[in-house]
Amino acid sequence: MLPFLLLLLPAISPASAWMPVEDWESGNVTASVGELGQCVCHVYLPETTFPADRVQHMQQVSTDLILEVDIQRNKLESYGGRLDVYLKELMDLTVRVAMLESSPDAYIKLDFELLRIELREFEAIVSQLKESLNSSSPMFDSLYTEIRNMTFIVNQLETFDKNNLEVIRIEFAKLQKKLEECQIEQEIIKPDIGNCNNTGILSISKPMVIQLNAHLSPGYQYGGWGKDSKPIRGSESMYFYGAYSTPSVHAFVLYSDYDQLLLRAGYKQHSITHGWAGAGNNYIVHGNAIYYQINSPFSMSKLNLTSSLKEYRVIPAASQKFSYSYSANQNLDFAADETGLWVMYASEQSKGKIILAKIDEKSFGVADEMNTGVFKPQAGNAFMACGVMYATRSVDVSTEEIFYAFDTKTKQQKHLNIPFKKFQEKYSNLDYNPTDQKLYMYNNGYYVSYNVRFNKE
Template sequence: MLPTLLLLLIPTLSPASAWIPVEDWESGNVTVSVGESGQCVCHVYTPDTNFPADRVQNMQQTSKDLILEVKIQTNKLVSYGGKLEVYLTDLSDLTVRVVMLESNPDKYIKLDFELLRVELEEFKALVSQLKGSLNSTSPVFDSLYAEIHNMTLVVNQLETYDKSNLDVIRIEFAKLQKKLEECQKDQEFIKPDIGNCNHTGIMGVSKPMVVQLNAHLSAGYIYGGWGKDSKPLRGLESMYFYGAYTGPAVHDFYLYSDYEKLILRSALKRHNIPSGWEGTGNNYIVHSNTIYYQHNSPFSMTKLNLTSAAYDSRVIPDASQSFSYSYSANQNLDFAADETGLWVMYASVENNGKIVLAKIDEKSFGIVDQWNTAVFKQSAGNAFMACGVMYATRSADLNTEEIFYAFDTKTGQEKHLNIRFQKFQEKYTNLDYNPTDQKLYMYNNGYYVTYGVKFNYE
């Protein structure tokens, strides 16, 4: 009977059912009965054990899709993480700027507030983009929103504060404008006739026009000088120069392309004097694109060509280092330029400490003529040249300077004068006349000061 049963069962069993455990055969899945001919018949009910290959394939594809999506989202996180780090740094910088505005809003203008507001809006949009892209409600974003909102409120408040001060600023500006108008009225009598020396000399000096504090923005730079080229090259008519120091040493000069750049302290060029060419004293000038100043060792007059940066020096045999102007030491060589050329003033032992006036030949850089004056140098505050006449100044009182002496090189005659003008502050280290605009340029205790000059054409 058994062989018959196996023949009946084997064709009907799948390979999977052939491996059904014995214990399952003894369960309700197997029934036994006797057939009509008396043979033994077994009925086996096998479970559905076919492997679901289609489902596995679907699962594998879904898994690949999920892995790809995870990579995409991971890349997004890395990208936005990097952006967030950069913008958080920018936001930190922006916070510092807002704190600076809070500490001193008067230094900023409306444009600064507008730029801050635009940047804050950009940060706000960025946070929204990050939040939407990452589909996140993290407290980090809420904190960023709150910080940006608070900063925006601060900027708006500061701008309001700034606007409230605009009225005060306008009032002060109106006062300043009124003072300038009054100053202009005071100077209306001065009508420069540039280059005309058909007069009998200076008859008046205007009130001081205080331009501003020096380019270093420090009142400690009391030694120095400033002004314009007294014989400018073509195209350089608007150039200004400046040099100032905390002591009487001379080690660099600044050049400005025009008056506006001077005011904005935006130098066109800076000349650092190399070792061995350092100077002393501050009575230097720029003439024909060349700076003339006093050299240290050997004691001599030196020039620096501003185009070629070439240096040259000449010793003046009888010039002495023992005599200076009354306001400061080391003012031994005083360079000047006027309508008639280039000059240098100094004192000599042979002339008993009195000022010697010498004419400089620009090409040979030598002394071509000289005159002895009666002014004891240490009693003078400074001296300058105008139309071939040397004018010496001295202090009348704390607030007043006086042109007390004149020496005419054309006639060899001298005059005692009493032309007084107001000083901005008591002491100054540089005073020079410029023939291109007939103005006096003074470096007064760290400040740029100018005066208009009136000549007697009668």
């Protein structure tokens, strides 16, 4: 037998590396006799080197494709969610247009204009979505058609809105008249801050109802609000508020300005600590301090708004038996005007008639006492203005009147008849503020204010 030698030779062509074995031709295997007479077989095998660079390239391409697919899928999901929202709003618009079509006389020109604006916005949204998806579909074409139809209907319906336009003109005329009346009243009652060259209050403006209290609760009907009657520098715009569901006093809230009061924001709260809880609601803020009544012991209390220090002074003659007609526990009534700080109360000796006393702000004591002719339970409230004490009482459910005045300079008293309107029947706080010559009333849970007109003849 001849010796056998097998030679394995790689294929020259790289393409043969991917050729299946069964596809090899017979020419890939040859035989011959060697120099020593042995049998030599020549077998041509495919390329044996593994193409790692190609596999790496394919893996990178596959990763990029998967990432792109994820991005496109997320975009489609996002657009799908937005389309759901827009289609729902579009359905709402369709209903509104149908209502307009059924009864066009019930709507005003502003309704049509708002609809047109919203339709233009929807048309822009559909265009944006179409460009983002870079495609067109029957859904987009249908949306465009529906929006154009709705716009046409709105424009057509507006031409039948003549009656409503006439109503709007009448309403605008009424509003303009009210604004003119308000402007005239503001010009008549023009404040003259700090000037007391007058013979007393001549009239009170209509009530300006600001809003419901900061607790947004009509149940907080006992309280007060207003401004510091003698503000320190930097606190000229500050407003205060305090209220509760009973005549008790538990906390005061301070707002930096009028806007913050309306927004119920940016406030600073002073909670009354145990043993210093107040009663009644005739407190005021004066000289960066709150003056209010406490019952244990029964006395007037002072809370410094900067240091939070508290102190109290007992008024021996003051009695807890006499309060105003609208609320209980209003035994001590604090007031301030151009001439200083005051406190009003009744005693057993005065038989329930109001005693007016000047408060010495430095010593926090009573400097002077004057007897008036007002039986306190008959009065709704009382306040000071330009050195004169004014007392109020109810006329009817919607009307109050200033019926009494006591001049601290002349010690003279007189009866008046100065009516003014109330927003609600009962109120728990009424105070004059000399910094703007306004009355501040806490009217059954609402902030109410009045302009004061003085007789300057």
